Amino acid sequence: MTVTHLYLVYDADAGLRGELAYVAGKLRGRHCALCDITHGTLRRKPDWDRFTCTLGVPFEVWHRNEQTPEVAAFTRGIEPVVVGRVGDDLVVLLDAAELDACGGDVQRFGGALGRAMAEAGVPNRGAQGAAVPGE
Numbered sequence: 763m764t765v766t767h768l769y770l771v772y773d774a775d776a777g778l779r780g781e782l783a784y785v786a787g788k789l790r791g792r793h794c795a796l797c798d799i800t801h802g803t804l805r806r807k808p809d810w811d812r813f814t815c816t817l818g819v820p821f822e823v824w825h826r827n828e829q830t831p832e833v834a835a836f837t838r839g840i841e842p843v844v845v846g847r848v849g850d851d852l853v854v855l856l857d858a859a860e861l862d863a864c865g866g867d868v869q870r871f872g873g874a875l876g877r878a879m880a881e882a883g884v885p886n887r888g889a890q891g892a893a894v895p896g897e
Contacts, residue, residue, distance in 0.1 A: 765846040765855075765879060768821035772796050773841040773858070775827045795858060796842035798866035809868040816872070844875065855879060 773794040800810045800823065814821070826834070826841055836852045837843050844856040855878040856871075864870040 765819055765848055767847040768817070768819055768855070769829070769833050769837075769845040769847070769852075770796060770800075770821060770823045771829060771833070771837050771841050771843050771845070772823070772825050775825050794842050795861035795864065795866070796844075799861065799864055799868060799871045807868060813868050813872055844878075846879070 774797060800806060824833070826837075829837065833845065833852065837845060840854070840857060842858055842861050843854055844861070845852050846855045847853075856874055860874055860878070861871070864874055
């Protein structure tokens with residue numbers, strides 16, 4: 763079986779209210795490890811943009827309130843999370859602790875995602891230890 767789609771879900775809501783809540787939480791020491799991987803202080807990381815070109819599998823990056831009902835039911839309460847579609851099933855590839863262990867680093871994330879796909883018995887399609895182009 764192969765992963766046919768990836769769903770990356772932030773532990774934050776989209777929209778102005780969600781952004782304000784995220785900033786307030788960050789000031790109180792709460793953070794979203796996936797947000798730290800994909801975004802710098804004010805915008806998306808260029809390393810993230812380069813990395814996504816290497817994935818080799820379609821993906822969606824969603825805030826909690828942007829998910830499809832199916833994915834939202836699967837991820838409820840476990841955000842941030844990276845989920846893969848394998849056949850008709852959804853599987854957790856990286857949970858919040860594993861994302862946090864990446865320390866906000868895009869390359870570490872790429873390695874962790876590749877290992878997770880391999881450990882799940884899923885043939886890797888580009889993320890295993892993928893270097894960020896231009897590095």
